[in-house]
Amino acid sequence: MPLDMSEGKKIAPGAKVLGQIFLSVILWGGTFVFAVRMLRHHPTNVWERAGLVLLAVLGFLTWPAAVLKVIRLQSEFERRIHLVALALAFVADILFIFTANMLQFAGFLDWLSLQTIWLVMFFTWFVAMYATSWYYRS
Amino acid sequence: MKNRLRVLRAEQNWSQAELGMRVGVTRQAINAIETGKYDPGLPLAMKIARAFAQKVDDIFELEESD
Numbered sequence: 488m489p490l491d492m493s494e495g496k497k498i499a500p501g502a503k504v505l506g507q508i509f510l511s512v513i514l515w516g517g518t519f520v521f522a523v524r525m526l527r528h529h530p531t532n533v534w535e536r537a538g539l540v541l542l543a544v545l546g547f548l549t550w551p552a553a554v555l556k557v558i559r560l561q562s563e564f565e566r567r568i569h570l571v572a573l574a575l576a577f578v579a580d581i582l583f584i585f586t587a588n589m590l591q592f593a594g595f596l597d598w599l600s601l602q603t604i605w606l607v608m609f610f611t612w613f614v615a616m617y618a619t620s621w622y623y624r625s
Numbered sequence: 626m627k628n629r630l631r632v633l634r635a636e637q638n639w640s641q642a643e644l645g646m647r648v649g650v651t652r653q654a655i656n657a658i659e660t661g662k663y664d665p666g667l668p669l670a671m672k673i674a675r676a677f678a679q680k681v682d683d684i685f686e687l688e689e690s691d
Contacts, residue, residue, distance in 0.1 A: 563665065564669075565654075567663060622662070
């Protein structure tokens with residue numbers, strides 16, 4: 488389905504869209520915590536482990552789906568902000584991972600969990616959104 | 626890209642918010658266009674031109690660096 492490029496459609500001031508994002512974050516966090524807690528019990532059944540992974544991933548997918556829905560309702564200008572923020576966040580994430588990799592080669596860093604990496608990615612996206620929004624609106 | 630948005634808006638005595646409302650964008654978007662931080666796409670440029678009853682070329686102008 489093509490994106491609607493009209494300038495006229497913007498976010499309705501309202502709680503509905505924000506509520507959907509909030510709900511998706513709750514779903515993401517809830518399924519993540521539940522899946523991690525269950526997996527810490529080291530279930531032996533393969534299907535149970537795979538199901539928990541799937542549950543957490545599906546829980547996470549509700550968040551980008553909600554964000555995508557918001558972006559599609561926004562104007563060309565708001566979409567530009569999202570695009571620039573994503574580009575900035577991508578560069579910051581690459582820089583972080585590359586630096587961590589070099590620190591490992593140099594013996595300053597032993598191990599870096601994937602959880603730390605995706606948390607950093609989420610954080611950089613948030614900061615990039617804030618900074619880009621500030622730049623274009625100031 | 627240069628534009629005459631601020632001048633045209635002043636002539637009409639419209640605020641950024643009012644122009645934004647007329648063309649369906651936020652005040653911040655109009656401000657970003659006026660300060661040169663953001664060049665609008667064709668649909669928005671045409672809506673702005675229509676709001677001022679002018680041609681797109683009369684409002685937006687390419688610079689040497691564009």
